[in-house]
Amino acid sequence: MGKGTLIRALLERVPELELAVSATTRRPRAGETQDVDYHFLSDAEFERRVQAGGFVEWAEYSGRRYGTLRSELDDRLRSGRPVVLEIELQGARQVRQTVPAAVQVFIAPPTLETLRLRLVGRGTDSPEDVERRLQTAADELAAQEEFAYVVVNDRLEEAVGRLEAIVRENLSAGPAGTTLSS
Numbered sequence: 140m141g142k143g144t145l146i147r148a149l150l151e152r153v154p155e156l157e158l159a160v161s162a163t164t165r166r167p168r169a170g171e172t173q174d175v176d177y178h179f180l181s182d183a184e185f186e187r188r189v190q191a192g193g194f195v196e197w198a199e200y201s202g203r204r205y206g207t208l209r210s211e212l213d214d215r216l217r218s219g220r221p222v223v224l225e226i227e228l229q230g231a232r233q234v235r236q237t238v239p240a241a242v243q244v245f246i247a248p249p250t251l252e253t254l255r256l257r258l259v260g261r262g263t264d265s266p267e268d269v270e271r272r273l274q275t276a277a278d279e280l281a282a283q284e285e286f287a288y289v290v291v292n293d294r295l296e297e298a299v300g301r302l303e304a305i306v307r308e309n310l311s312a313g314p315a316g317t318t319l320s321s
């Protein structure tokens with residue numbers, strides 16, 4: 140949790156990184172723009188693209204579907220440009236199978252109580268959504284050992300610094316996707 144905040148800061152510090160815009164069936168929040176924040180799709184359109192094999196990975200989260208379209212990745216990976224995915228655990232597991240060269244970083248909250256305060260502070264989720272997200276976060280935390288890297292999102296500047304170091308180390312090792320989960 141804190142992926143969006145960390146990624147925005149990361150993209151400023153490492154400008155050659157390109158963010159894959161995800162598709163989702165959830166409704167846009169105030170201030171979100173179609174095809175910038177997400178490709179907002181109807182349930183039927185999302186399903187059509189699933190059937191057509193249009194997704195690298197997709198998952199259900201909080202009753203909505205989220206996925207990475209192949210069109211967001213293929214050209215970039217072919218031409219060796221580094222791409223960042225901001226996805227949850229089930230999607231990260233799929234990417235581990237289909238893009239084994241991807242560098243996977245698990246973003247962990249310092250504590251679940253801190254996470255609760257941040258979620259309430261963000262003001263975008265109903266009390267039921269906050270509870271559901273906390274439960275999901277607890278489940279995801281149990282899987283952090285699956286990841287090559289874990290960054291604890293404590294003080295923002297420090298967490299971004301650690302994330303940047305991981306990305307730079309791997310960029311110099313060769314082109315590959317970077318996946319941020321949880």
Ligand SMILES: Nc1nc2c(ncn2[C@@H]2O[C@H](COP(=O)(O)OP(=O)(O)O)[C@@H](O)[C@H]2O)c(=O)[nH]1
Nearest residue numbers: 161162197198200205206207225226227229230
């Ligand atoms: N598997 C997968 N998860 C995604 C994708 N895009 C976003 N997510 C994840 O879906 C969850 C919910 O996203 P969202 O509704 O935007 O909430 P927020 O990230 O908590 O602001 C988050 O954990 C996202 O990282 C995607 O393309 N694939």
Ligand SMILES: Nc1ncnc2c1ncn2[C@@H]1O[C@H](COP(=O)(O)OP(=O)(O)O)[C@@H](O)[C@H]1O
Nearest residue numbers: 140141142143144257258260261292293294295
């Ligand atoms: N290191 C941090 N310190 C304090 N607040 C943070 C930090 N990281 C994220 N937040 C806040 O927590 C909330 C959730 O973060 P966000 O980036 O939207 O998470 P995600 O994209 O994983 O859902 C936001 O209100 C954000 O401003």
